[in-house]
Amino acid sequence: xxxxxxxxxxxxxxxxxxxxxxxxxxxxxxxxxxxxxxxxxxxxxxxxxxxxxxxxxxxxxxxxxxxxxxxxxxxxxxxxxxxxxxxxxxxxxxxxxxxxxxxxxxxxxxxxxxxxxxxxxxxxxxxxxxxxxxxxxxxxxxxxxxxxxxxxxxxxxxxxxxxxxxxxxxxxxxxxxxxxxxxxxxxxxxxxxxxxxxxxxxxxxxxxxxxxxxxxxxxxxxxxxxxxxxxxxxxxxxxxxxxxxxxxxxxxxxxxxxxxxxxxxxxxxxxxxxxxxxxxxxx
Amino acid sequence: xxxxxxxxxxxxxxxxxxxxxxxxxxxxxxxxxxxxxxxxxxxxxxxxxxxxxxxxxxxxxxxxxxxxxxxxxxxxxxxxxxxxxxxxxxxxxxxxxxxxxxxxxxxxxxxxxxxxxxxxxxxxxxxxxxxxxxxxxxxxxxxxxxxxxxxxxxxxxxxxxxxxxxxxxxxxxxxxxxxxxxxxxxxxxxxxxxxxxxxxxxxxxxxxxxxxxxxxxxxxxxxxxxxxxxxxxxxxxxxxxxxxxxxxxxxxxxxxxxx
Numbered sequence: 158x159x160x161x162x163x164x165x166x167x168x169x170x171x172x173x174x175x176x177x178x179x180x181x182x183x184x185x186x187x188x189x190x191x192x193x194x195x196x197x198x199x200x201x202x203x204x205x206x207x208x209x210x211x212x213x214x215x216x217x218x219x220x221x222x223x224x225x226x227x228x229x230x231x232x233x234x235x236x237x238x239x240x241x242x243x244x245x246x247x248x249x250x251x252x253x254x255x256x257x258x259x260x261x262x263x264x265x266x267x268x269x270x271x272x273x274x275x276x277x278x279x280x281x282x283x284x285x286x287x288x289x290x291x292x293x294x295x296x297x298x299x300x301x302x303x304x305x306x307x308x309x310x311x312x313x314x315x316x317x318x319x320x321x322x323x324x325x326x327x328x329x330x331x332x333x334x335x336x337x338x339x340x341x342x343x344x345x346x347x348x349x350x351x352x353x354x355x356x357x358x359x360x361x362x363x364x365x366x367x368x369x370x371x372x373x374x375x376x377x378x379x380x381x382x383x384x385x386x387x388x389x390x391x392x393x394x395x396x397x398x399x400x401x402x403x404x405x406x407x408x409x410x411x412x413x414x415x416x417x418x419x420x421x422x423x424x425x426x427x428x429x430x431x432x433x434x435x436x437x438x439x440x
Numbered sequence: 441x442x443x444x445x446x447x448x449x450x451x452x453x454x455x456x457x458x459x460x461x462x463x464x465x466x467x468x469x470x471x472x473x474x475x476x477x478x479x480x481x482x483x484x485x486x487x488x489x490x491x492x493x494x495x496x497x498x499x500x501x502x503x504x505x506x507x508x509x510x511x512x513x514x515x516x517x518x519x520x521x522x523x524x525x526x527x528x529x530x531x532x533x534x535x536x537x538x539x540x541x542x543x544x545x546x547x548x549x550x551x552x553x554x555x556x557x558x559x560x561x562x563x564x565x566x567x568x569x570x571x572x573x574x575x576x577x578x579x580x581x582x583x584x585x586x587x588x589x590x591x592x593x594x595x596x597x598x599x600x601x602x603x604x605x606x607x608x609x610x611x612x613x614x615x616x617x618x619x620x621x622x623x624x625x626x627x628x629x630x631x632x633x634x635x636x637x638x639x640x641x642x643x644x645x646x647x648x649x650x651x652x653x654x655x656x657x658x659x660x661x662x663x664x665x666x667x668x669x670x671x672x673x674x675x676x677x678x679x680x681x682x683x684x685x686x687x688x689x690x691x692x693x694x695x696x697x698x699x
């Protein structure tokens with residue numbers, strides 16, 4: 158009897174958590190997405206598919222498209238920056254590697270909005286980069302570096318880069334160095350060694366990092382707000398507006414459900430390719 | 441080899457550029473953040489008079505410390521329970537745990553806001569703490585589970601054979617063994633909570649502004665240089681903690697290399 162009491166006590170919290178803080182909220186959003194809204198931000202208890210049909214409006218489809226393109230570009234740039242970085246760092250001595258990775262993580266333990274503000278100081282018209290470029294006469298007028306797509310992409314790449322570096326580095330450092338040397342001894346050139354050994358052996362790390370960059374990038378409305386200047390709208394901003402400004406919760410819920418489905422499909426693909434779920438948390 | 445070091449340096453420069461700018465301008469006499477005009481400490485003094493910023497800092501610490509404590513405790517016993525016992529719905533729970541990790545934060549944010557509204561729960565520090573537990577608990581469980589999976593099962597059996605009760609075995613044998621997983625899980629939960637913008641944005645109420653939310657609204661309306669001073673202080677704290685832990689870890693690495 159005693160044993161089952163101990164078991165009960167330690168299993169109850171996780172059951173309550175999973176039910177109340179995850180299952181219920183998500184199921185409620187699912188239910189909301191099939192309801193009607195009135196003009197005053199209220200919810201009418203009438204079942205409809207209209208919210209999902211509305212998503213197919215050109216205006217909203219273009220927001221989806223634009224979000225995926227921007228998130229895709231940010232993910233691609235993160236790979237381009239992180240992959241060589243991870244490979245070069247993995248060739249260093251163990252304690253140097255450790256210091257490098259701490260240097261990568263450290264900025265991200267500080268407030269991300271403060272760092273976004275640092276980018277504003279750098280990128281704005283009268284900012285440091287423009288002042289510098291004009292002083293060395295590379296340009297005679299300030300360049301538009303923010304309040305556009307470029308600003309958003311810089312902000313996303315900057316904020317999400319560690320989520321690419323960590324899994325890619327972990328994959329790269331697991332590659333057996335003796336295999337790389339064997340390939341070299343057998344006459345494979347650098348490009349062949351890379352495409353035949355390095356790339357396939359680190360593919361899951363790249364996929365992992367891509368998920369960790371692409372999915373959050375879709376929803377980071379504050380970066381779009383701050384560095385995009387509020388003119389551009391991505392999915393995160395669209396959902397935020399439906400809940401806080403337009404107050405059309407059912408429509409915002411429908412967009413969220415579509416986003417959940419897309420996420421699940423991507424994660425399913427990741428698992429199918431042999432990806433480990435526990436490594437998705439950045440471990 | 442030289443150009444590889446150059447590349448590493450370039451990436452690190454990208455990561456540190458906005459931070460260096462903030463640190464430099466926190467000592468600038470001009471409040472315009474455009475040119476460095478002279479050295480001063482005055483913004484650090486003014487920070488102490490910025491009531492709304494300090495209030496936000498206090499809220500952030502309350503929310504982060506409370507949610508981390510609760511997540512760490514529940515996460516530790518849950519990781520153990522999920523590994524050791526079979527119970528109804530365990531499979532579903534294991535799946536549900538990945539939801540906060542993989543779905544975009546904004547979706548979890550609006551889902552929590554919706555359910556609080558539906559249940560007529562007033563938004564404030566309480567809902568913030570609950571929401572932060574919602575997104576940080578799975579990270580603690582995964583972190584603890586990773587260590588738990590590597591723990592030899594005979595440790596537990598030995599303790600039981602020697603007559604220790606379940607609670608005693610858990611507290612005196614298992615918890616000390618999996619401590620590295622618990623601390624790294626707690627660390628992760630704490631940093632996620634400190635920096636959370638998206639979920640807090642939807643689940644904070646009037647008067648429960650956290651530091652990220654306060655800075656967000658300041659960026660929209662106008663930032664005073666005392667924010668630079670605050671950023672510099674936060675950085676200093678982070679580097680102090682990380683520096684010490686890195687030195688300790690490097691010592692370990694070097695010792696292992698020698699052995």
